[in-house]
Amino acid sequence: MARPLTAIGCVLTAWVALLGPRPLWADWRSINQVALGTAQTMEQSTFSIGIVAPLLAGLTNRLTIQTHPILDLLLVPNLALRYRIVDQTRFVVSATSSFKRSFGQGPTTEQQEKAPGELVMGGIVSFWLGQQWSLTGGAYYANHFDELINNKIKGFSQGIAASLGVHFLPRTTDLLQFSTYVRFGFAVGGFDDPVLAATWTHSLGSWLGGAHTVIHLTVNDRLKGAPKGFSVLEGWPVVPTVDLWWRL
Numbered sequence: 001m002a003r004p005l006t007a008i009g010c011v012l013t014a015w016v017a018l019l020g021p022r023p024l025w026a027d028w029r030s031i032n033q034v035a036l037g038t039a040q041t042m043e044q045s046t047f048s049i050g051i052v053a054p055l056l057a058g059l060t061n062r063l064t065i066q067t068h069p070i071l072d073l074l075l076v077p078n079l080a081l082r083y084r085i086v087d088q089t090r091f092v093v094s095a096t097s098s099f100k101r102s103f104g105q106g107p108t109t110e111q112q113e114k115a116p117g118e119l120v121m122g123g124i125v126s127f128w129l130g131q132q133w134s135l136t137g138g139a140y141y142a143n144h145f146d147e148l149i150n151n152k153i154k155g156f157s158q159g160i161a162a163s164l165g166v167h168f169l170p171r172t173t174d175l176l177q178f179s180t181y182v183r184f185g186f187a188v189g190g191f192d193d194p195v196l197a198a199t200w201t202h203s204l205g206s207w208l209g210g211a212h213t214v215i216h217l218t219v220n221d222r223l224k225g226a227p228k229g230f231s232v233l234e235g236w237p238v239v240p241t242v243d244l245w246w247r248l
Contacts, residue, residue, distance in 0.1 A: 050245025
């Protein structure tokens, strides 16, 4: 499974590079243009790519594919698909699915090839509340497999998950996002700690070719299994990140 997904990530990255110079969008004209974190899809042959942020590519006007190229090149497969089913003036409904593998590995020699991962499938809907606000909610089936819990591989851990997000566009150069994600596991019969995120994105205009700076704060992220080299993050209640990304 890893090799096909890695190949897809490499192909997408090469596709963006081969397209050559393209106009860069330095702002948003309306809240319904925001595709990251909503049910909206990218327009055909348009892209969103960042240093840390994932690559979003509009294969068609209704189908968007998402991957992290850096992780793909490191042989860590990750892939998400979003297909827009309903497109109305006030709301959009999409079906979504994603697959990823983490940096983790099993605690014993026999389990070294096992790495925790996640398969998620569900639906997501976004409501456009005027030109500045949007409300997004999603419901999913989530399968966390080969989870490393208390230094032991627990195999499959199925459950259901839900997400809720609010986007606010105070002006065309700034975007605020607040979101939460929570999962209910069938095996443990309870809820995981919710993941809360707050993001501020600002357009640099003509600087750096119209790049966006992204200041991202994540609260209660699941960092108990942080990869080696990032163990300093374990236990942090808030994880800040700063990123640059472009829309092409």
